[in-house]
Amino acid sequence: MQAQSLKKIVAAVCTVIIVVGMLSYFVYRPWQMTWGATDEEVNRAMVGDRVVDQPSFIATRAVTINASPERIWPWIIQIGYKRAGFYSWDFLDNDGISSAEQIIPDYQGLQQGDRIPLSKDSNAIVGALETNEYLLLIFEPDSLATWVWGLYQEEAGVTRMVTRLRVRTESVLSKFMLDYFEIIMMRKHMLGIKRRAESIGDL
16 A cells, blocks of 8 residues: 555656646746747847857847837946846845946946956956947857847837847756746846836936
8 A cells, every 4th residue: 555655646746747847848938038028029130149159048028118218228238247237136146236226327338349247257248239229248258148138119208128138058057047047037127127217207
């Protein structure tokens, strides 16, 4: 009897693991990789798409912001570790320093080729930018990841902000973290920009 009970328990546990695994991979993963984005936005070409060869992770997310690109852009170009922060979970990505709640003039002169610190030991280079339209960051030193923001005005005072992250990694741990946890930071980052751009008056 004990052997049969143990077999039933093992079978039940295995079933739960399989179901959870399938839901995670076929439901949660696709949802988090396209959070907020339409099919058109997911399929739309963005600057920097060709930088990373054969990426193992591609995530396109989007959010509607009730503000013009001109009001959103300053929040994007001042991001960075110990700059304006990332408007996300500061204790995880900015050494506990609160992300900025205002536009910082010192960080508004971003140009192609500039370096933006992502952490105490990593940087990204500005690969391309067009004021009020797009910003592309290329992760250093191996250019195995890109992060781009695109601003697409739909009507007066309404803009779609689309971000795309493309990463190539062979690390099983990195793949797992990207697939299941990266959305936690990115979603808060995007909503942080939305809140700030919508709550601050015209610049």
